[in-house]
Amino acid sequence: MTSAFDAYRTSYESVVEESIAFSGLEHGFFLDAKADLLADVFERHFGTRRPNLLDVGCGVGLLHRRLIGIVSEMAGTDPSPESVARAESENPSNLYRLQQGGTLSFGDRTFDATLAVCVFHHVPVAERSGLLVEMRRVTRPGGLVTIIEHNPWNPLTRLAVSRCPFDHDAVLLGARETRTLLAQQGLRDISSRHFLAFPFRRPWVRSVEKVFGQVPLGAQFLTCGTA
Numbered sequence: 026m027t028s029a030f031d032a033y034r035t036s037y038e039s040v041v042e043e044s045i046a047f048s049g050l051e052h053g054f055f056l057d058a059k060a061d062l063l064a065d066v067f068e069r070h071f072g073t074r075r076p077n078l079l080d081v082g083c084g085v086g087l088l089h090r091r092l093i094g095i096v097s098e099m100a101g102t103d104p105s106p107e108s109v110a111r112a113e114s115e116n117p118s119n120l121y122r123l124q125q126g127g128t129l130s131f132g133d134r135t136f137d138a139t140l141a142v143c144v145f146h147h148v149p150v151a152e153r154s155g156l157l158v159e160m161r162r163v164t165r166p167g168g169l170v171t172i173i174e175h176n177p178w179n180p181l182t183r184l185a186v187s188r189c190p191f192d193h194d195a196v197l198l199g200a201r202e203t204r205t206l207l208a209q210q211g212l213r214d215i216s217s218r219h220f221l222a223f224p225f226r227r228p229w230v231r232s233v234e235k236v237f238g239q240v241p242l243g244a245q246f247l248t249c250g251t252a
């Protein structure tokens with residue numbers, strides 16, 4: 026089995042860097058912002074207990090080093106064999122599995138938390154509910170299902186997506202649509218936070234974004250719900 030993302034095993038970061046070059050920001054800025062937000066969301070949900078996490082559509086696993094200390098154990102799955110191979114070689118203490126079709130090859134209720142970052146816009150609309158059913162199945166009752174996506178209302182996000190060669194198939198979904206998807210699977214306490222509204226690393230940025238996260242200004246958003 027091959028996947029369109031196999032071609033980006035070694036070039037994934039440089040392709041992303043090129044498509045966001047107009048912003049003057051490096052890819053690491055976006056990865057750090059995601060890791061910081063996930064740390065906050067997990068702490069609010071799990072308290073001091075660190076969850077074990079499955080990252081669905083993990084790609085080459087670029088986020089995973091940043092999640093050390095935030096999660097207790099990490100697993101990743103992706104339909105791209107080349108991406109999974111790189112993620113495995115760079116993060117030998119994590120567990121990676123190739124995803125074949127729409128089924129996640131993990132047992133029911135295996136994870137405290139499941140996550141999909143910039144994955145759903147690549148999943149055909151008719152298949153999105155099925156992927157979420159699977160994410161919920163492998164999440165323990167009381168655990169957290171989290172989706173991070175591009176904000177389609179942000180013009181700079183749209184520009185970056187239009188410049189990214191692996192986003193040619195992207196059908197963006199907004200926070201409201203994502204909340205509806207989670208609600209359809211019976212997830213509870215569903216909420217969204219927009220982030221990456223300000224293009225600089227300042228401690229106050231994260232505080233302001235926490236307060237104004239409901240306003241769809243940021244480049245991306247996080248939606249989560251309790252299983």
Ligand SMILES: C[S@@+](CC[C@H](N)C(=O)[O-])C[C@H]1O[C@@H](n2cnc3c(N)ncnc32)[C@H](O)[C@@H]1O
Binds near residue numbers: 028104
């Ligand atoms: C833009 S990349 C994001 C990778 C990673 N989550 C990240 O944020 O760096 C999208 C990933 O979604 C994966 N993907 C595409 N369709 C998928 C599906 N139906 N289920 C799971 N992953 C999928 C691709 O193989 C690719 O690795």
